[in-house]
Amino acid sequence: MEPQIGPPSADRGTPPQISSPERRDRNSRRPLSRLKPYAPFFALVALSLLIGAMNARFFEFNNLIRIANSAAIPLVLALGMTFVIVLGSIDLSVEGVLAIGAVLISLLVRNNSNTNDFGWFGVVLAILACGAIGCANGAIHVGLRIPSFMVTLGMWFIGVGVATLLLGGSTVRVVDKGIRSLALERFLDFPIAVWIALGTLGITWIIERQTRIGRYIYAIGGGEDLAALSGIPVRRVKIIVFTIAGTLFGLGGLLSAAQLGLGNALIGSGRLFSTVTAVVVGGTALTGGEGGVINTLVGVMIMAVLGNGMVLLGISPDLQLGVQGVLIILAVALSLDRARLKIVK
Amino acid sequence: MNSPNKDITGIPIHRRTFLRRTAGFAGATAVLSIVPRRAFAAGTPTMVNSIRSLSNPYHATWNQGGQAFAKSIGADYVTLVTEGDSEKGIADIRAILAKTGGNMVLNVDPNDSPDARPIVDACVKAGAYVVTQWNKPADLHPWDFNPNYVAHIAFDGVHYGEDTANALIKAIGGSGGIVALGGILSNTPAIERKAGLEKALNANPNIKLLDFQVANWKSTEAFNIVSAWLTRFGGDIKGIWAANDDMAVGTLEALRAEKLAGKVPITGIDGIKSAIEAVRAGEFAATVSWDPYWQGSMGLSIAYAAKTGKIDPAKEPKEHREFYGTGVLVTKENADEFYKTHIESEPKIDFNDYWGRVTGQIRQS
Numbered sequence: 001m002e003p004q005i006g007p008p009s010a011d012r013g014t015p016p017q018i019s020s021p022e023r024r025d026r027n028s029r030r031p032l033s034r035l036k037p038y039a040p041f042f043a044l045v046a047l048s049l050l051i052g053a054m055n056a057r058f059f060e061f062n063n064l065i066r067i068a069n070s071a072a073i074p075l076v077l078a079l080g081m082t083f084v085i086v087l088g089s090i091d092l093s094v095e096g097v098l099a100i101g102a103v104l105i106s107l108l109v110r111n112n113s114n115t116n117d118f119g120w121f122g123v124v125l126a127i128l129a130c131g132a133i134g135c136a137n138g139a140i141h142v143g144l145r146i147p148s149f150m151v152t153l154g155m156w157f158i159g160v161g162v163a164t165l166l167l168g169g170s171t172v173r174v175v176d177k178g179i180r181s182l183a184l185e186r187f188l189d190f191p192i193a194v195w196i197a198l199g200t201l202g203i204t205w206i207i208e209r210q211t212r213i214g215r216y217i218y219a220i221g222g223g224e225d226l227a228a229l230s231g232i233p234v235r236r237v238k239i240i241v242f243t244i245a246g247t248l249f250g251l252g253g254l255l256s257a258a259q260l261g262l263g264n265a266l267i268g269s270g271r272l273f274s275t276v277t278a279v280v281v282g283g284t285a286l287t288g289g290e291g292g293v294i295n296t297l298v299g300v301m302i303m304a305v306l307g308n309g310m311v312l313l314g315i316s317p318d319l320q321l322g323v324q325g326v327l328i329i330l331a332v333a334l335s336l337d338r339a340r341l342k343i344v345k
Numbered sequence: 346m347n348s349p350n351k352d353i354t355g356i357p358i359h360r361r362t363f364l365r366r367t368a369g370f371a372g373a374t375a376v377l378s379i380v381p382r383r384a385f386a387a388g389t390p391t392m393v394n395s396i397r398s399l400s401n402p403y404h405a406t407w408n409q410g411g412q413a414f415a416k417s418i419g420a421d422y423v424t425l426v427t428e429g430d431s432e433k434g435i436a437d438i439r440a441i442l443a444k445t446g447g448n449m450v451l452n453v454d455p456n457d458s459p460d461a462r463p464i465v466d467a468c469v470k471a472g473a474y475v476v477t478q479w480n481k482p483a484d485l486h487p488w489d490f491n492p493n494y495v496a497h498i499a500f501d502g503v504h505y506g507e508d509t510a511n512a513l514i515k516a517i518g519g520s521g522g523i524v525a526l527g528g529i530l531s532n533t534p535a536i537e538r539k540a541g542l543e544k545a546l547n548a549n550p551n552i553k554l555l556d557f558q559v560a561n562w563k564s565t566e567a568f569n570i571v572s573a574w575l576t577r578f579g580g581d582i583k584g585i586w587a588a589n590d591d592m593a594v595g596t597l598e599a600l601r602a603e604k605l606a607g608k609v610p611i612t613g614i615d616g617i618k619s620a621i622e623a624v625r626a627g628e629f630a631a632t633v634s635w636d637p638y639w640q641g642s643m644g645l646s647i648a649y650a651a652k653t654g655k656i657d658p659a660k661e662p663k664e665h666r667e668f669y670g671t672g673v674l675v676t677k678e679n680a681d682e683f684y685k686t687h688i689e690s691e692p693k694i695d696f697n698d699y700w701g702r703v704t705g706q707i708r709q710s
Contacts, residue, residue: 055577063576069602070569160400169398169405171619183602191602260564260598262619265400270563304569311573317530317559 039334040283040298047302047327051309058312065190071304072197073255075297077271078278079204080248082296083241085279086221088288089148091245093137094252094275096159098268101130101253103163106263109176113167119178127250133159134246138239148242156272163265171264174257182258193255200248204293213240221288278303281331302331389418390652391445392645395425395438395453395464402617403637404454410641411452414696418649427456435463447471450652452644455480458533461497469493474648478640480533483709487666491659495651498644499707501669502534505633506541506588508674509612512631513584516610520551521583524574526596528562528588535562538588538614555581560592567595575603584610590620590632597628616675618688624680633672634683638692639702640670646696656699664706671702 035042052058077094084091107114108122116122137155141148174180182192208214216237219227228234252271257263282299284291306327310320392415396404408424415422423441427434434456441449451473455461461481468475469490478498487494513523525542528535539557546554555578560566567587574582587593593613600606607628613620616634623629650656658666675683686692695701 057576060576063573066572066576070572073565164398164400169400169408170402171617173619173622183598256565259568259602260595261601262594264402267564270561270565307569308573308576311556311558311570312577314556314577317527317557320559 036334037283040281040295040302040331043331043334044298044302044305047305047309051305051312055309055312058309061189063308063312065194067301067304067308068194069191070307071300072191072193073252073259074271074274074278074303075197075300076200076248076255077252077275078282078296078300079200079293080245080252081275081279082204082284082291082293083208083217084148084245085276085284085286086217086288086291087238087241088221088224089141089238089241090276090286091134091137091148091152091242092272093133093152093155093159093246094249094272095268095270096156096163097130097133097246097249098159098253098256098271099163099265100133100159101126101250102257102263102267103166103172103253103265104129104263105179105254105257106172106174107166109174109179111175111263112173113170117176119176123179123254127247127254130250130253131243131247134249135239135243137246138242141242142235142238160265167263167265169265171262173262179254179258180261182255183261193258196251196255200251201293201297204244204248207244208292213237217241218289221290223289274303277328281328302327389420390649391421391423391441391449392418392649393423393425393438393441393449393451394641394645395427395434395451395455396641397454397456398426398428399424403615403635407454407637407641409691410638410643410694411645413638413691414642414645414649417696420649429456431456431460435460435467438464439467442467442471442473445473447473449473450645450648451475452478452641452648454478454640458482461485465490465494474652476644476648478644487658488663492651492657495648495658496665497667497707498640498670499668500635500672501704502537503541503544504669505614505672505674506538507545508541508672509614509631509633510542510545510586512674512676513586513610513612514545514549514552516612516630517552517583519549522553522555522578522581523584523586524555524571524578524582525557525586526560526567526570526588526592527557528559528592530559532562535559535588542586542588560587560595562589562591564591564595564598567592568599571596571599572602575599575605582609584630585612587611587613589613590615590617593629593632594619594623597623616673616687621675621680621684621688624675624677625684627677631674631676633674634687635670635672636687636692638687639694642694642696643699643702647699650697650699664703665700667707668700668703669705669707671704 057063081091081094104126105123108116108118108126110117133155137152140146141151182196185192187195216227216232219232220234220237224234256267260267278299279296280286280299281302282291282295284295306324310323315323392411394408394411396407399405399408411424412422425434425437425441438451438453451468453464453475455464455477458480459482461477462485465475465477465485472493474493474495476496476498481497487496527539546552556574558570560570571585585596587596590613593611596611597606600609610630611628612630613632616632620629620632624632651658673683
């Protein structure tokens with residue numbers, strides 16, 4: 001997964017063996033470590049088999065659709081968060097940006113509170129606004145040198161505050177059939193929201209694997225000082241990454257408004273924690289430089305399967321939080337290559 | 346990251362700079378939270394509502410009620426919001442007590458039960474009159490603080506949890522399987538409403554509770570749980586009981602996504618607008634409205650009556666000092682009427698009818 005950052009020109013042409021013996025050596029000593037990156041995936045498979053063994057209905061096609069549907073919004077949000085975390089930063093503004101997105105959309109399309117009817121044009125405007133908020137996050141973070149933790153924490157409150165002001169605390173119902181169809185209409189048996197989430201996955205995967213920005217993100221996450229010295233435009237990349245995050249949180253706002261058929265300031269509440277958890281459970285390290293969008297897909301699926309499975313197995317609500325906690329720690333313990341960590345904070 | 350004094354961008358940031366920025370941010374929030382509508386007039390006491398936030402429909406309506414009452418007596422009106430922070434809630438109340446010199450009445454929904462004590466203490470000390478709602482410690486009683494602690498108002502969760510469960514049971518014809526969604530396990534209303542549900546179930550042996558899950562009062566969590574229930578129980582689910590309207594709305598949308606909206610009756614509690622609309626549309630069997638407009642206005646009105654001598658708290662019976670208010674069960678029969686009087690127009694409330702909605706003294710547990 002680690003991108004090979006181009007070595008200084010003097011080394012160009014040196015055979016790759018120079019660096020690989022050490023790696024091969026370590027892997028031969030501990031063959032299991034070669035499987036480490038796939039640990040979350042195995043965890044997902046094991047979890048599914050376990051739940052399926054106890055309740056065969058888990059594997060019904062209808063249940064697969066339901067799991068996919070409950071994973072769609074978390075996936076879009078977690079994809080936005082992934083790049084930020086790979087950078088070694090964090091974006092806490094999920095709930096605020098999502099609220100602004102959902103509230104703007106519900107006020108701009110046909111609704112029960114005003115006479116607007118901008119349809120998809122309104123949706124695009126709202127998502128662009130969310131992208132702009134993300135851009136502001138990034139610009140303030142690099143421009144004023146404030147840790148991303150603080151900037152985005154502030155933006156979270158601002159977002160919820162603005163959403164509250166826009167609505168005066170009330171809830172707006174989305175009447176627009178087109179918007180609702182994202183959640184209510186199906187294509188090839190799956191709700192359209194699921195296809196949108198998959199499309200987002202495809203686009204972010206291309207950004208990660210096929211573009212320069214994708215490479216730069218890993219370089220910065222792996223060692224920002226080195227990345228800066230090798231001429232990577234660190235500040236610009238960071239702003240772009242936060243903008244992508246804001247845009248995807250806005251898209252999450254669209255899907256939330258479509259799913260519940262309403263917009264209010266608290267529509268995103270609880271999303272931050274589940275988003276960060278999904279990213280980390282998938283094997284993306286909070287320290288940056290490791291993981292990626294496929295890990296995030298696996299992490300989101302683990303959380304969705306877990307949520308679905310606990311209801312299917314009838315696990316008592318008193319125990320569910322505990323079970324969830326144990327499994328999160330297990331998943332991270334399996335996937336982190338602790339031998340390579342110098343410091344654990 | 347390799348040196349403690351660098352932030353993520355690798356540029357040194359001094360602790361003092363960081364502290365100053367944080368303090369500035371916190372200060373700005375504190376100033377913004379006290380928003381006086383007009384300049385404070387001398388003489389007429391200031392009307393103060395302290396609530397969780399203006400972001401939820403419930404407290405927003407509460408606030409409208411407060412505004413309407415203040416307007417009716419020509420007093421200044423102030424809204425304080427705790428945003429779920431007990432410290433902030435108490436500090437803001439102390440600040441406004443100091444600012445008004447105690448010439449105010451306070452209607453407060455304390456963020457957490459223990460908060461009620463310092464709030465009442467501060468009001469007694471400043472000579473202000475206070476009504477608390479929903480949360481207070483069981484051993485804190487208005488009659489121990491005559492005349493300043495005028496009353497405490499709550500709603501009987503057991504009673505209304507049972508009411509909505511009975512409405513649900515009626516809607517499914519008295520027999521079959523139901524599932525139920527509860528609120529945060531440690532919340533008093535969640536515990537009470539669930540107890541009400543269980544009472545109704547005990548009285549109706551033909552109804553089987555297939556599963557009880559906790560969706561933490563949230564639509565989104567309810568959505569996912571209901572989806573999974575459809576896999577587990579499928580058509581065996583004849584009705585769904587939810588401990589609040591937000592979860593009931595999430596339930597409804599999960600059913601709608603499976604083309605089941607309106608086919609499986611749902612009940613909620615709280616009486617938010619979407620819930621009333623769903624009852625009218627036949628998608629909810631029932632909800633209960635607490636009438637937050639009444640809570641926001643009458644809490645002030647009762648305290649104001651004590652301050653101006655219209656009532657003498659010390660002479661009022663205990664069931665006027667600690668009482669359960671009246672909720673309205675909204676079903677298909679009264680939904681249209683309720684919508685007209687409470688949603689489309691501002692509710693008409695007789696601000697001088699202090700005890701009209703008393704339904705008994707709060708149980709001492």
